Amino acid sequence: MATYRYRCGSHGSFDLSAPIGTAPGTAPCPGCARPSTREYTAPMLGLAPRAAVALLDRTAATAETPAVVSAPPPRPAHRRTPLAPPNPALRRLPRP
Numbered sequence: 247m248a249t250y251r252y253r254c255g256s257h258g259s260f261d262l263s264a265p266i267g268t269a270p271g272t273a274p275c276p277g278c279a280r281p282s283t284r285e286y287t288a289p290m291l292g293l294a295p296r297a298a299v300a301l302l303d304r305t306a307a308t309a310e311t312p313a314v315v316s317a318p319p320p321r322p323a324h325r326r327t328p329l330a331p332p333n334p335a336l337r338r339l340p341r342p
């Protein structure tokens with residue numbers, strides 16, 4: 247569902263929810279039932295969660311100004327996770 251805005255000459259703007267792409271060109275005003283024309287407005291990005299918008303902005307910024315590094319990140323002083331135990335199936339492989 248998307249929110250579409252319509253404007254009545256007498257009662258001002260009102261919103262109408264409809265599936266995306268199915269907004270009619272005119273909608274009846276809830277105050278006087280006269281056909282009201284659709285207003286084209288900016289998407290309601292202010293209603294999006296800040297964290298999601300920040301992630302989208304950072305992702306878009308990497309396309310134009312990627313972070314350039316001169317070396318790989320330093321290795322940790324010690325390995326935090328223990329090594330996996332050896333796979334017993336590998337012992338059955340033929341040896342040269």
Ligand SMILES: [Zn+2]
Nearest residue numbers: 254257275278
């Ligand atoms: Zn009206």
